[in-house]
Amino acid sequence: MIPAALRATLYTLLQIIITPPYALITLLCFPLPPHYRYKVTYGWTCLMLFLLRIICGLHYRVLGAENIPDRPSIVLSKHQSAWETLALQQIFPPQVWVLKKELLRIPFFGWGLAMTNPIAIDRSSGKAALQQIVEQGKERLEQNFWIVIFPEGTRIPPGKTGKYKIGGAWLATHTGTLVVPVAHNAGEFWGRDSFIKYPGTITVSIGKPIDPTGMESDELNARVQAWIEAEVSRISRSGKEGRDGKFVLVSNKSLKDAEK
Numbered sequence: 001m002i003p004a005a006l007r008a009t010l011y012t013l014l015q016i017i018i019t020p021p022y023a024l025i026t027l028l029c030f031p032l033p034p035h036y037r038y039k040v041t042y043g044w045t046c047l048m049l050f051l052l053r054i055i056c057g058l059h060y061r062v063l064g065a066e067n068i069p070d071r072p073s074i075v076l077s078k079h080q081s082a083w084e085t086l087a088l089q090q091i092f093p094p095q096v097w098v099l100k101k102e103l104l105r106i107p108f109f110g111w112g113l114a115m116t117n118p119i120a121i122d123r124s125s126g127k128a129a130l131q132q133i134v135e136q137g138k139e140r141l142e143q144n145f146w147i148v149i150f151p152e153g154t155r156i157p158p159g160k161t162g163k164y165k166i167g168g169a170w171l172a173t174h175t176g177t178l179v180v181p182v183a184h185n186a187g188e189f190w191g192r193d194s195f196i197k198y199p200g201t202i203t204v205s206i207g208k209p210i211d212p213t214g215m216e217s218d219e220l221n222a223r224v225q226a227w228i229e230a231e232v233s234r235i236s237r238s239g240k241e242g243r244d245g246k247f248v249l250v251s252n253k254s255l256k257d258a259e260k
Contacts, residue, residue, distance in 0.1 A: 004056070008196045011055045015048065022047075023108035026115045034117045034143060038094050041116050045089045052083070057199030058189060060087055063235075064206035068092065072141050073178040073209060076168045076224050078232055079150035080158060080187025083202065088148055088182070091204065095146040098133055098167060100153075117145070121167075123153070130170050137171045147171065151224065155192040158185065158236060161229055169221035172212040181207040181224045183231035203235045 022044045029037045052058040075092060077084060089095065101120035104110045114120075119136045121129040137147055149171075152162030172179045184204040190197045207227050212220050 004196045004198055007056045007199075011051050011197065012195070014051055014055075018047065019044070019112075020108045023112040026112040029115060034145070035094060037115045037117070038145075041112050042089055042094075044112065045086050049086050049090060052086075052197065056197040058083070058197050058202065059200070060186075060202040060204055062091060062204045062206065064208075065091075067206045067208050068180065069178050069209050071178070072144055072146050073180050074137075074168055074172050075146060075148045075180050075182055076151050076228070077148065077182035078184055078228050079152050079155050079162075080184070081155060081190045081192065083186040083190045083197075084182075084184060084204075087186075087202075087204065091206075092148070092180075093146050094144070095148050096140045098137075098147065098149045098171075117143075119147070130167060133167050133171050134174045137177075138175055141175065141177060147177075151221070155187070157192055158187040158232075161225075164221055164225040166217050166221055169212070169217040169224065172210075173215060173217045173220060176213060178209040178211060179220065179224060180209050181227045181231075183207070183228045183235060185232065185236045188236065205231050205235055207231065 026037070026041050026044070029040045032040075072093070075088065075095070077088060085097075096117050096119060098119045098121065099113075100123055104114045104118075104120055106113075117140065119133060119140065121132055123129060125132075140147055149168035151164040151168050153165055154162065156162040168179070171177070182204065184202060186202045186204075188198075189200050189202055210220065210223060215223075
């Protein structure tokens with residue numbers, strides 16, 4: 001069995017080789033309409049997920065796919081890893097993210113990200129950021145894009161809960177858009193700031209859409225948080241798929257020990 005560290009090294013090297021030229025190709029697509037640009041950048045995402053699967057042995061399964069609405073909605077997702085920033089693009093229809101504008105300054109990656117038409121905000125601007133989210137959010141929804149938001153704002157280690165910021169719920173209540181809560185356990189395989197990606201099957205659980213009509217933003221935010229955190233706890237205890245294809249109960253430490 002090839003050590004996880006060696007597989008992660010190979011994945012990273014290929015990512016470093018592929019990303020700069022792909023970003024340049026993406027920049028050349030700037031004159032195209034937003035949905036066409038999205039298709040080009042989505043190709044890079046699919047390639048990275050493919051490499052994660054064949055090199056790192058990192059797979060995923062989706063529970064509750066039938067809960068995905070048939071119209072543009074707002075996805076509010078748990079944030080544990082870099083993995084979900086890739087996989088949510090494959091699970092849901094064409095989408096834009098609400099993100100901190102500093103990410104767009106990252107060479108190559110940020111340039112490509114800018115081509116996806118994101119809602120890039122200054123988190124320190126308070127109410128102005130909320131107003132921007134609503135104004136640009138309405139525009140993206142009218143363009144038939146979904147909107148993905150990580151309410152905690154940053155990656156949170158498994159077993160921990162960050163403060164759920166109000167932006168996503170605020171956008172939903174001010175536009176009357178359905179909210180789709182998403183829970184997953186990606187951090188147990190690819191942790192925050194972790195170089196190593198442990199093999200196995202990540203579980204993604206999609207909750208029933210929530211209609212924000214008649215709800216205050218705080219109420220909606222609390223409801224989303226309650227469902228996500230309860231579901232994360234449930235799927236984290238339910239086990240992970242072992243390398244033999246069977247479902248086994250293991251701890252995060254056991255996964256690491258198995259790779260030594």
